[in-house]
Amino acid sequence: MVQIEGLGPLVATHPFFADMDGSALETIVGCCANEVFRTGSYLYRQGEAADKFYLIRDGLVTLEAYVPGRPPIAIETVEAGEIIGWSWLVKPYKWSNDARASGTVRAVSVDGACLRRKMEADRVLGYEIYKRFLPVMARRLAQNRERIVELATEPAGFD
Amino acid sequence: MRASIGDKVIFTHAELDRLIALLWGDGIPVVGPKVADGAVVYEPLGGIGEMPWGWSDESGPGHYRLVAGEDGALFGYSLGAQGWKRHLYPPRQNLFRAERAGRGFRILRSVGDDASPPMAFLGVRACELTAIGVLDRVFSQEGFEEPGYRSRRGKVIIIAVECARAVGTCFCASAGGGPAVDGRFDIKLNEIVEDGGHVFLAVAGSDTGAALLSRLSVVPASDAQIIIAAAQPVEAARQQSRRMDAEAPGILERSLESPHWDDVAGRCLTCGNCTMVCPTCFCTTVEDVTDLSGNHAERWRLWDSCFTIDYSHIAGGALRQKASSRYRQWLTHKLSTWHRQFGMSGCVGCGRCIAWCPVGIDITREIESLRKAGGSDGTD
Amino acid sequence: MDGYPKGNAVGAPVDPMIPRPFRITKVKSEVPGVFSWHLVPVDGGGFAYRPGQFNMLYLFGVGEVAISISGDCRDGEKIVHTIRIAGSVTKAMSSLSVGDVIGVRGPFGRPWPVEPIYGSDLVFVTGTIGLAPLRPLIYEVLHQRDKFGRVIICYGSRGTDDILYEDELHLWRGRFDTNVHVTVHSAPSGYRGRIGSVAAAVRAAHIEGGDTQAFVCRSEVMTKPAVDALHERGVSSERIWVTLERNMKCGIGLCGHCQFGPTFMCRDGPVYRFDEIEHLFEIREL
Numbered sequence: 001m002v003q004i005e006g007l008g009p010l011v012a013t014h015p016f017f018a019d020m021d022g023s024a025l026e027t028i029v030g031c032c033a034n035e036v037f038r039t040g041s042y043l044y045r046q047g048e049a050a051d052k053f054y055l056i057r058d059g060l061v062t063l064e065a066y067v068p069g070r071p072p073i074a075i076e077t078v079e080a081g082e083i084i085g086w087s088w089l090v091k092p093y094k095w096s097n098d099a100r101a102s103g104t105v106r107a108v109s110v111d112g113a114c115l116r117r118k119m120e121a122d123r124v125l126g127y128e129i130y131k132r133f134l135p136v137m138a139r140r141l142a143q144n145r146e147r148i149v150e151l152a153t154e155p156a157g158f159d
Numbered sequence: 160m161r162a163s164i165g166d167k168v169i170f171t172h173a174e175l176d177r178l179i180a181l182l183w184g185d186g187i188p189v190v191g192p193k194v195a196d197g198a199v200v201y202e203p204l205g206g207i208g209e210m211p212w213g214w215s216d217e218s219g220p221g222h223y224r225l226v227a228g229e230d231g232a233l234f235g236y237s238l239g240a241q242g243w244k245r246h247l248y249p250p251r252q253n254l255f256r257a258e259r260a261g262r263g264f265r266i267l268r269s270v271g272d273d274a275s276p277p278m279a280f281l282g283v284r285a286c287e288l289t290a291i292g293v294l295d296r297v298f299s300q301e302g303f304e305e306p307g308y309r310s311r312r313g314k315v316i317i318i319a320v321e322c323a324r325a326v327g328t329c330f331c332a333s334a335g336g337g338p339a340v341d342g343r344f345d346i347k348l349n350e351i352v353e354d355g356g357h358v359f360l361a362v363a364g365s366d367t368g369a370a371l372l373s374r375l376s377v378v379p380a381s382d383a384q385i386i387i388a389a390a391q392p393v394e395a396a397r398q399q400s401r402r403m404d405a406e407a408p409g410i411l412e413r414s415l416e417s418p419h420w421d422d423v424a425g426r427c428l429t430c431g432n433c434t435m436v437c438p439t440c441f442c443t444t445v446e447d448v449t450d451l452s453g454n455h456a457e458r459w460r461l462w463d464s465c466f467t468i469d470y471s472h473i474a475g476g477a478l479r480q481k482a483s484s485r486y487r488q489w490l491t492h493k494l495s496t497w498h499r500q501f502g503m504s505g506c507v508g509c510g511r512c513i514a515w516c517p518v519g520i521d522i523t524r525e526i527e528s529l530r531k532a533g534g535s536d537g538t539d
Numbered sequence: 540m541d542g543y544p545k546g547n548a549v550g551a552p553v554d555p556m557i558p559r560p561f562r563i564t565k566v567k568s569e570v571p572g573v574f575s576w577h578l579v580p581v582d583g584g585g586f587a588y589r590p591g592q593f594n595m596l597y598l599f600g601v602g603e604v605a606i607s608i609s610g611d612c613r614d615g616e617k618i619v620h621t622i623r624i625a626g627s628v629t630k631a632m633s634s635l636s637v638g639d640v641i642g643v644r645g646p647f648g649r650p651w652p653v654e655p656i657y658g659s660d661l662v663f664v665t666g667t668i669g670l671a672p673l674r675p676l677i678y679e680v681l682h683q684r685d686k687f688g689r690v691i692i693c694y695g696s697r698g699t700d701d702i703l704y705e706d707e708l709h710l711w712r713g714r715f716d717t718n719v720h721v722t723v724h725s726a727p728s729g730y731r732g733r734i735g736s737v738a739a740a741v742r743a744a745h746i747e748g749g750d751t752q753a754f755v756c757r758s759e760v761m762t763k764p765a766v767d768a769l770h771e772r773g774v775s776s777e778r779i780w781v782t783l784e785r786n787m788k789c790g791i792g793l794c795g796h797c798q799f800g801p802t803f804m805c806r807d808g809p810v811y812r813f814d815e816i817e818h819l820f821e822i823r824e825l
Binding site: 040060062063064071072073074075076077079081082100102103142143144146147149150151153154155 | 572623625666667695697724725726727728729730731732733734735736738739743758760761764
């Protein structure tokens with residue numbers, strides 16, 4: 001946890017926390033850290049403890065599925081202005097995919113264990129966080145359902 | 160006597176026979192009512208001896224029957240089972256023939272080459288004349304006229320006959336298709352059968368019609384005959400028990416998701432009879448055929464029906480899988496979207512779709528049901 | 540704003556039901572199951588059309604299919620069609636080669652607007668083969684690049700090996716005045732591009748709703764998510780142009796097959812301004 005005072009504006013200006021109440025923001029900033037990931041490095045790996053989520057400031061993060069006996073498959077990207085990671089909110093708090101930096105990624109990480117404790121103690125804060133996470137999760141779910149429909153209806157080609 | 164446009168003249172049924180002979184003599188085949196397979200059909204006609212003399216008809220939902228008429232009239236029936244559409248826009252039309260030429264093909268004949276003979280239609284009812292007017296509009300679009308239809312239609316002589324009675328399925332009075340003949344005809348007839356007399360009151364509507372009447376033995380109509388003729392369509396309208404709701408276009412616009420379509424679909428067999436007997440249904444498909452050598456190909460245009468599953472086929476399958484969707488397409492097109500496409504209704508009130516529906520679906524009733532099921536605009 | 544001519548005002552054929560022979564001068568394999576033809580009239584005459592119009596392509600003795608024109612309408616030499624093998628006619632067409640002659644009826648249909656959208660930012664939303672009907676409009680926009688604001692292309696394909704016109708997408712991406720977002724459903728690990736739905740790419744693109752005109756060319760089921768994403772970005776229905784697909788047979792509103800509500804899609808479509816059909820769009824089996 002370095003440069004806590006410098007993180008405030010980074011967190012406050014990220015679209016995910018747009019219009020967040022000032023004192024709530026202060027509480028959250030207390031759980032944040034600034035991070036940089038080099039191309040190809042992992043933000044997290046499937047099965048590991050999910051103790052963070054990331055506000056992506058710059059760059060593209062690729063979610064990959066590990067496939068035994070084959071190279072991993074890249075299945076979704078998340079980009080600057082978005083967040084990645086919600087396994088810290090849902091038991092058993094383990095990552096269900098790999099997340100890798102596709103190019104240099106600058107992000108603010110939020111300590112999930114720390115934030116969980118604060119949300120438990122402050123239900124108003126907890127509600128506020130859920131209100132921001134749920135639409136993101138719902139949209140990604142919807143977009144991925146659309147992709148299933150598209151893959152099932154668009155011909156794959158004949159040869 | 161010379162007859163001019165608008166003159167009301169009288170001739171006997173023997174003169175009608177002569178009119179038919181004159182037309183044939185002029186090289187103009189006459190198509191008119193005959194009895195075949197227990198129904199009135201419009202086919203080439205040599206004289207009044209071939210006509211449904213003394214026959215009348217009755218019809219209701221899913222019901223049509225020829226019965227003995229009371230007065231020995233030639234036009235005592237109401238309508239032929241099929242209208243004049245098949246003569247103006249035949250069920251099978253060749254669009255072109257082509258032959259293989261090198262690595263491609265050469266067109267040998269196209270629909271525009273079609274030199275169709277003239278025809279005279281004898282016995283066109285008011286609703287049928289209105290239906291021909293609808294087809295005229297359908298086949299004459301901005302920048303394009305269907306050449307085969309135009310070629311046939313342009314040479315047709317229309318001898319209309321006004322109805323003196325209605326049958327159970329008639330609703331032209333509310334649909335706007337009749338029963339008074341009002342449109343472009345060459346000759347309009349009213350058949351008057353009275354004690355000891357069987358005559359026609361005729362009016363020419365065109366120079367062609369006037370010239371034809373002038374070749375017959377005619378006398379001016381009496382006031383009494385004019386009054387009898389004028390009363391005929393009034394009586395035909397009075398006898399109509401079915402009524403098409405004037406609000407049908409709006410009701411249908413508001414009923415696209417009505418649960419009532421499932422109700423109709425529970426009865427509809429999607430046989431397409433209604434579209435085949437409808438005097439204005441114009442949908443067609445094309446069929447490409449080759450001979451065994453593969454060196455000659457033809458394309459045919461065939462009547463099609465929106466009730467077939469292939470009608471809405473796109474890559475992936477048919478869009479209108481359910482009978483309810485296909486029935487909705489037919490009725491909504493006929494009575495509602497037709498107005499947007501052609502500025503008029505596609506229904507003239509002939510009632511054929513009611514009579515020839517094997518399960519007796521009655522479009523006037525379906526509109527009533529749709530209105531009750533929520534298609535009303537709330538003002539009633 | 541909708542002052543654009545409806546129907547085939549441009550290049551209206553003399554007898555629209557008779558195929559005109561065109562010679563195949565080039566066959567190009569695009570992506571698996573998709574090929575392009577260059578066609579030249581055998582009679583030596585011209586062929587005028589507008590972006591978004593389609594032709595009925597006739598294979599002697601086999602049958603006819605509706606295929607959008609995907610070339611540059613300023614190219615007076617040839618017309619280009621990109622064809623996906625989807626049935627018996629297109630399958631038979633895929634075996635033809637340079638020098639063979641096919642029949643063409645057209646051009647038919649209401650084109651994409653061009654002049655009425657001068658001055659606007661443009662966003663193209665499409666996927667797989669849907670880029671083919673949009674490409675003539677993209678060419679036209681690039682011919683008159685100074686007449687438009689920002690140009691954004693969002694394109695999606697299944698994987699990294701079925702990106703249609705990939706070379707051109709690269710070229711357009713390389714221009715300083717065009718933003719190209721290609722997205723795929725999945726990719727080998729290490730792929731550096733965007734992965735996800737086309738709608739997600741639209742949401743991520745920096746679209747400023749106010750004066751943006753959007754062009755959506757997707758299957759009907761995928762049009763809705765694209766339109767939703769555009770609405771979210773502030774692009775209203777009057778500024779969204781879509782294409783739909785129905786059974787096109789005659790091309791001139793005569794055979795009835797392609798009806799969609801009161802419209803004949805072959806004549807009044809296949810391009811629609813979304814607000815014209817929004818009330819019909821989600822009615823099933825219409």
